[in-house]
Amino acid sequence: MNIGDVSQRTGLPAKTIRYYEEIGLVRPLRGENGYRQFRERDVHKLGFLGRARSLGFSIDDCRGLLALYEDEGRxxxxxxxxxxxxxxxxxxxxxxxxxxxxxxxxxxxxxxxxxxxxxxxxxxxxxxxxxxxx
Amino acid sequence: MNIGDVSQRTGLPAKTIRYYEEIGLVRPLRGENGYRQFRERDVHKLGFLGRARSLGFSIDDCRGLLALYEDEGRxxxxxxxxxxxxxxxxxxxxxxxxxxxxxxxxxxxxxxxxxxxxxxxxxxxxxxxxxxxx
DNA sequence: CATAGAGATTCCCGCTACTGGAAGGTCAAG
DNA sequence: CTTGACCTTCCAGTAGCGGGAATCTCTATG
The missing domain is CATH 1.20.5 (Single alpha-helices involved in coiled-coils or other helix-helix interfaces)
Incomplete structure (x- = not known):
């Protein structure tokens, strides 16, 4: 999935998604053409981030929450x-x-x-x- | 009066006062040695700014308020x-x-x-x- | 007089969490 | 082939300062 579709699905601006990649919150794959390729997990993660941010959690908080979210033994x-x-x-x-x-x-x-x-x-x-x- | 005294009297950090000069909110004189020389009006103005900022007014709001404050015919x-x-x-x-x-x-x-x-x-x-x- | 230390100066980078825009590559349709 | 929608990277800017370096200047003391 390309960044435009992800933007539509998550409600996050493409710019923001690129920023989240830059700071290591999400790691989409890359296609032959250099385009970011988002998997379902990536989209899901971005949705999670969007909701956490909308509750006012800082990026740093989000990082922690995301780590815990992915840690089954938390x-x-x-x-x-x-x-x-x-x-x-x-x-x-x-x-x-x-x-x-x-x-x-x-x-x-x-x-x-x-x-x-x-x-x-x-x-x-x-x-x-x-x-x-x- | 030097910046340190003004900082004491207004409660504003020296850094902030320099910044306010930089963006044109206050215009202290300069001594032979290059030090800023603040007059009473300057100190007063900075106190005004500090109180306005503490009420959450933006710098831009402050600019407007200060202009009105100095306009006797407002x-x-x-x-x-x-x-x-x-x-x-x-x-x-x-x-x-x-x-x-x-x-x-x-x-x-x-x-x-x-x-x-x-x-x-x-x-x-x-x-x-x-x-x-x- | 020398020296120490306090206080002043400018300059530049950093912070939060993005946002906007330029210059350019890619893709599907007509 | 061209158009236009997408995508890419990079650069700059936002608010309102704070930190810290490198460098004066002033004042007090031995």
Whole structure:
């Protein structure tokens, strides 16, 4: 199967698939003409990668997950460990974004948003921080 | 004032300050010795940038906010527009992360996490989602 | 005066995970 | 034979810096 078909089937851009080969996540065969020849396993692996990436796993996480996936003797604890670590990262990100959102929403609400120059958003950003005011 | 002092006062790494100069966000003077000489306005501007960045505004957003900040005749609506657009981006990310978190938390919970190889996390990632059964 | 060490400078590479584009080879159809 | 869709490689760029080398400059001390 050529890269175009694989792209269609996995939903991954061809560029991305080539990149995954470059960094050793997948190793398709090569035809006489130099074209990449993907086997079912390759396609399957790429699907796996696509789903893992869409859950926010890093490429490095994916590498680990893929290795475990192909290791019949794995311990599910190892997989769970990667997933839990990622979950914690997500939670951290959520907390950070939540805090940003709260501050920003507050400021946006306080801003008249008209033709006048007075703006609480700018005022807040301009704060001299030697007097931290909340 | 030298870059080290500015770094202390703003909390921004010296590297970051040099980078901000490079991309034209701030323009300190230069002394005879080639050292950057920061005026109060520069320091103030960098503090502004630091706070805006910590709220997640992109460098490009910051450029716009800074221009408005320095424009005495600005309309607060323009500032509010940038902030609102950013707020929406944050909401988008929050939704996305929230969905990831839900899926992942569910999988982590379903995984025994012991020595056995059976793992719902891998099973989910490995799902064949082709309509045609293979 | 010499020297040490702190702080400054520029320069270039590296990171994440791709994306875009140029220059060119290959293949099937008309 | 030509067209156009595919495929190939390679180069460059993205955001927002961080690391580290090689090289000044300043200040303090013996």
């Amino acid at each position: 311990a599910s604890a190892d997989v769970r460990h990667i997933a839990k670590a990622h979950l914690e990262k997500i939670d951290g990100k959520l907390a950070e974004l939540g805090a940003m959102r709260a501050t920003l929403a507050h400021l946006v609400e306080a801003c008249a948003g008209d033709h006048r120059p007075d703006c609480p958003i700018l005022a807040d950003l301009a704060l001299e921080d030697d007097k931290a005011e909340t | 309309a607060s609506a323009d500032v509010r527009h940038i902030a609102k657009a950013h707020l929406e981006k944050i909401d988008g990310k929050l939704a996305e992360l929230g969905a990831m978190r839900a899926t992942l938390a569910h999988l982590v919970e379903a995984c025994a996490g012991d020595h056995r190889p059976d793992c719902p996390i891998l099973a989910d990632l490995a799902l064949e989602d082709d309509k045609a059964e293979t």
